[in-house]
Amino acid sequence: MAEIVFLIEDAPEGGFTARALGHSVYTEADNWEDLKREIQDAVTCHFGDETLPRLIRLHYLHEEVIAI
Secondary structure (H helix, E strand, C coil): CCEEEEEEEECCCCCEEEEECCCCCEEEECCHHHHHHHHHHHHHHHCCCCCCCCEEEEEEECCCCCCC
16 A cells, blocks of 8 residues: 555544544554654554555645634
């Protein structure tokens, strides 16, 4: 596999959640650096050495609502 893509969102209680697109891989963390480590660990645990993706792409979705 060439790469895996994660959708990163702000968690309602603070921190971040990360969900892989097309795979059953999910993790969360309180800050960005911890999240990257958690994602690497989750990917390593989910895939064996033979099918490990070469790249992990993080797509951060930040939604903000402004009331008028």
